[in-house]
Amino acid sequence: MSDPSVPLAAVPAAGDRRRAVAPAHLRFFHGPMDCGKSTLALQVDHNQSRQGRSGLLVTQGDRSAEPRISSRVGLSRDAVEIDPGTDLTLLVRSHWADGRRVDYLIVDEAQFLTPAQVDQLAELVDASHVDVYAFGLTTDFRARLFAGTQRLLEVADDVQRIQVEVLCWCGLPGLLNARVVDGAMVRSGATVVVADTAPTPAPGETDDPATGTEVHYQVLCRRHHVLGQLGPTAAGPGQLALS
Numbered sequence: 395m396s397d398p399s400v401p402l403a404a405v406p407a408a409g410d411r412r413r414a415v416a417p418a419h420l421r422f423f424h425g426p427m428d429c430g431k432s433t434l435a436l437q438v439d440h441n442q443s444r445q446g447r448s449g450l451l452v453t454q455g456d457r458s459a460e461p462r463i464s465s466r467v468g469l470s471r472d473a474v475e476i477d478p479g480t481d482l483t484l485l486v487r488s489h490w491a492d493g494r495r496v497d498y499l500i501v502d503e504a505q506f507l508t509p510a511q512v513d514q515l516a517e518l519v520d521a522s523h524v525d526v527y528a529f530g531l532t533t534d535f536r537a538r539l540f541a542g543t544q545r546l547l548e549v550a551d552d553v554q555r556i557q558v559e560v561l562c563w564c565g566l567p568g569l570l571n572a573r574v575v576d577g578a579m580v581r582s583g584a585t586v587v588v589a590d591t592a593p594t595p596a597p598g599e600t601d602d603p604a605t606g607t608e609v610h611y612q613v614l615c616r617r618h619h620v621l622g623q624l625g626p627t628a629a630g631p632g633q634l635a636l637s
């Protein structure tokens with residue numbers, strides 16, 4: 395009796411002389427900022443590579459501002475920096491042309507992928523049997539799905555919300571990312587603004603010397619994201635500060 399969990403296409407028919415190829419998968423791990431996505435990405439890479447598999451790590455807009463995947467736990471690893479114009483199929487093929495195997499891809503900051511790039515990842519899984527592990531934010535600062543996240547939710551074989559809870563200041567699980575500019579929560583602006591959840595720079599320092607503004611993110615529960623309340627005494631617009 396064949397194993398029903400293994401797609402028939404991966405099981406050579408009797409007499410079929412094709413080498414049985416293990417099926418590959420497109421896996422997407424998502425959550426709010428600071429929930430452990432980059433850490434998990436590096437753990438997956440570690441466990442895959444120690445079994446002799448060859449991986450390719452890609453990222454964009456890492457908080458280190460370097461072509462690296464870096465975790466707040468302190469781990470980091472070199473990665474290929476991509477951008478919305480990168481053809482991921484050609485990127486993998488160029489590694490093959492250089493004689494480098496690519497058994498799996500680790501894609502961090504996957505929220506920044508274009509839908510077309512997500513489709514390229516799916517094609518690499520289906521046609522070239524490359525396992526793809528993607529890690530990214532669920533929603534942007536407006537609590538809307540990123541385009542790359544939406545496409546991954548539509549086509550990934552496996553979708554998992556990362557289980558490490560990030561807490562809102564009120565103690566409830568934080569699911570949504572608030573953008574804080576000069577101390578106030580904002581709901582308009584560019585979707586992509588690379589910044590951290592780190593505490594604000596020292597007085598007089600700013601994140602963006604060009605504009606002099608300080609930008610960071612804060613993870614909130616749904617209620618306080620809706621209210622725009624960044625803390626127990628910080629009232630959102632038109633909201634009484636509630637203890």
Ligand SMILES: Nc1ncnc2c1ncn2[C@@H]1O[C@H](COP(=O)(O)OP(=O)(O)O)[C@@H](O)[C@H]1O
Nearest residue numbers: 427428429430431432433434464465466467558
């Ligand atoms: N000093 C620390 N000791 C243990 N865990 C830490 C430490 N600093 C950060 N972390 C863990 O790392 C998580 C953030 O990991 P990271 O991979 O950078 O998140 P993401 O990529 O989702 O923003 C935090 O939620 C916390 O669990």
Ligand SMILES: Cc1cn([C@H]2C[C@H](O)[C@@H](COP(=O)(O)O)O2)c(=O)[nH]c1=O
Nearest residue numbers: 426427428534535571585586587588589
């Ligand atoms: C909510 C939100 C975030 N970003 C940026 C901010 C960071 O640079 C990354 C996410 O980093 P993580 O800690 O590894 O999750 O995304 C953005 O550009 N736009 C947003 O709305």
